[in-house]
Amino acid sequence: MPTHDVLNERLSEYLDNELDAAGRAEVEAHLAECGECRADLEALAAVVARAGTLTDAAPAQDLWPGIDSRIAPPKVLRPTFANRRFAFTMPQLIAASLALMIASGGMVWLARLGGARTDFPAVQGEMSSPVRPANFGDAAFDQAVADLQQTLDAGRGRLDAQTIRILESNLEAIDRAIAQCREALAADPANVYLNTYLAETRRRKLELLRRATALVDQSSAM
Amino acid sequence: MLLMTAALVAALGTAPAQAPVQAQSSGAEAGKLRTPDTDETVNVTKGMRLSVSAFAGEVIVRGWARDAVRVQGRHSTRTRVTIKPTGPVLAVSASGSPGSVDYEINVPAWMPVKIEGTYVYISVEGTQADIAAETVRGDIVLKGGATTVTAKSVEGEVILDGPRGKINASSVNQGVTITGGSGDVAVETVNGHVSLSNMESTNLEAASINGNMKYDGTVAPSGQFRFSTHNGNIVVAIPESASAAFTVRTYNGSLNTNLPLKTAGEIRRGQRATYTLGSGSADFELESFGGTIQLRKRGSDQPLQRLKDKD
Numbered sequence: 001m002p003t004h005d006v007l008n009e010r011l012s013e014y015l016d017n018e019l020d021a022a023g024r025a026e027v028e029a030h031l032a033e034c035g036e037c038r039a040d041l042e043a044l045a046a047v048v049a050r051a052g053t054l055t056d057a058a059p060a061q062d063l064w065p066g067i068d069s070r071i072a073p074p075k076v077l078r079p080t081f082a083n084r085r086f087a088f089t090m091p092q093l094i095a096a097s098l099a100l101m102i103a104s105g106g107m108v109w110l111a112r113l114g115g116a117r118t119d120f121p122a123v124q125g126e127m128s129s130p131v132r133p134a135n136f137g138d139a140a141f142d143q144a145v146a147d148l149q150q151t152l153d154a155g156r157g158r159l160d161a162q163t164i165r166i167l168e169s170n171l172e173a174i175d176r177a178i179a180q181c182r183e184a185l186a187a188d189p190a191n192v193y194l195n196t197y198l199a200e201t202r203r204r205k206l207e208l209l210r211r212a213t214a215l216v217d218q219s220s221a222m
Numbered sequence: 223m224l225l226m227t228a229a230l231v232a233a234l235g236t237a238p239a240q241a242p243v244q245a246q247s248s249g250a251e252a253g254k255l256r257t258p259d260t261d262e263t264v265n266v267t268k269g270m271r272l273s274v275s276a277f278a279g280e281v282i283v284r285g286w287a288r289d290a291v292r293v294q295g296r297h298s299t300r301t302r303v304t305i306k307p308t309g310p311v312l313a314v315s316a317s318g319s320p321g322s323v324d325y326e327i328n329v330p331a332w333m334p335v336k337i338e339g340t341y342v343y344i345s346v347e348g349t350q351a352d353i354a355a356e357t358v359r360g361d362i363v364l365k366g367g368a369t370t371v372t373a374k375s376v377e378g379e380v381i382l383d384g385p386r387g388k389i390n391a392s393s394v395n396q397g398v399t400i401t402g403g404s405g406d407v408a409v410e411t412v413n414g415h416v417s418l419s420n421m422e423s424t425n426l427e428a429a430s431i432n433g434n435m436k437y438d439g440t441v442a443p444s445g446q447f448r449f450s451t452h453n454g455n456i457v458v459a460i461p462e463s464a465s466a467a468f469t470v471r472t473y474n475g476s477l478n479t480n481l482p483l484k485t486a487g488e489i490r491r492g493q494r495a496t497y498t499l500g501s502g503s504a505d506f507e508l509e510s511f512g513g514t515i516q517l518r519k520r521g522s523d524q525p526l527q528r529l530k531d532k533d
Contacts, residue, residue, distance in 0.1 A: 018493050163358060166377050166395045170412040173431050177452040184473055193471040215358060
């Protein structure tokens with residue numbers, strides 16, 4: 001039977017139903033006799049459930065200084081570091097996600113200092129205020145898509161009909177992929193692959209829209 | 223080609239919504255029957271690069287052994303081709319009436335080449351330097367090229383033969399085919415296929431929405447390979463002796479292989495599954511939302527075993 005630590009590391013996989021039958025049996029046997037792991041499992045389940053209900057929210061304050069002051073220097077690595085394979089538990093992944101979202105908020109605030117062209121609202125607040133998760137994904141994406149689509153629509157007459165048709169057909173293909181991914185995510189909101197894939201597909205839509213609007217600009221210059 | 227594109231471009235001059243048809247490599251042979259309207263040769267020195275800007279027609283560039291650039295252009299009498307050295311750049315462009323120009327250009331093999339066009343078919347062969355080719359409607363065919371090879375078309379097909387170095391190829395609506403490429407490769411399409419044969423890439427990233435993907439090549443021990451498609455199928459054929467770890471993700475798809483892969487645990491819909499071949503030194507990431515993923519022994523028709531079932 002694996003040790004307590006090993007089995008505790010497998011709780012997130014157990015929760016995600018990623019273990020084979022033997023692995024599940026080992027974890028369940030351990031859970032029956034380990035209160036600590038039962039508590040961890042409950043906490044994990046609560047975190048996953050909470051993650052599924054998160055909605056987009058704008059940052060309420062400037063978070064970066066607080067983050068900056070909390071970033072500790074790297075620890076001295078153990079001699080076996082290079083030979084280790086790493087796995088992350090669900091709490092670790094969610095903590096990392098939250099840190100990334102918070103860092104994104106900070107970077108947006110910094111980007112705001114860059115000039116009038118930045119599109120994000122200014123972020124203000126006290127450094128000592130409690131940290132709250134923030135997600136810029138949908139709002140920023142929708143705004144960028146709307147802006148680019150508007151530019152493309154305005155320049156429609158400057159591109160030939162076939163090019164417009166092809167661009168729109170390809171944008172629709174990406175939209176269908178996004179819609180299918182969203183549908184899958186609705187049924188499985190914590191799925192890492194689907195979340196990553198959705199972000200990647202949305203990035204590709206933005207890139208194609210940017211390219212399309214660049215074509216409009218080029219056509220205008222001719 | 224010239225007459226066809228000239229007529230179409232004439233139409234474009236008054237009605238942008240009436241577009242030329244796809245620019246293809248149809249005019250080179252026919253065009254040779256006609257004396258070039260422009261034929262100029264300019265001596266160049268190492269360190270210079272060629273930049274061609276074209277609206278419609280075709281641009282065919284060939285490497286040769288002379289330190290000179292010869293530009294032959296076939297176009298209407300109302301169009302004027304300009305060949306202008308500006309610092310390290312030898313710029314070729316057309317002015318006058320907005321029309322089609324069919325270029326045939328000879329360049330030293332060492333000379334970097336950049337071609338930008340709208341309704342332009344682009345072909346470059348026999349050079350051993352940077353190539354950058356971009357067009358909206360037209361195929362791009364590159365043979366050779368080194369250091370940095372970039373080919374981007376919106377509506378045309380992109381075909382690269384033997385590029386070396388940092389390779390970046392994309393087509394929005396058509397396929398990308400690379401044969402005998404080596405180096406770092408990035409390929410992207412939306413509706414087109416991705417076909418990579420006889421590759422010796424160290425790092426590779428291929429992405430598509432609806433396109434099928436095929437990779438056939440060696441596996442560098444520390445190489446990183448990433449294939450991602452939404453509805454397409456992915457076929458990766460590598461030597462059985464390769465050492466690689468495969469991270470596979472599908473949502474509605476499946477995984478089939480005839481390679482002796484080692485796996486750990488059960489795999490489920492939408493979850494990551496990891497397989498190892500040999501000691502697993504190279505990294506492969508294979509993602510298809512709805513397509514089938516095949517991991518094959520290179521050069522083998524041995525039947526495949528299904529590893530990942532639909533959920």
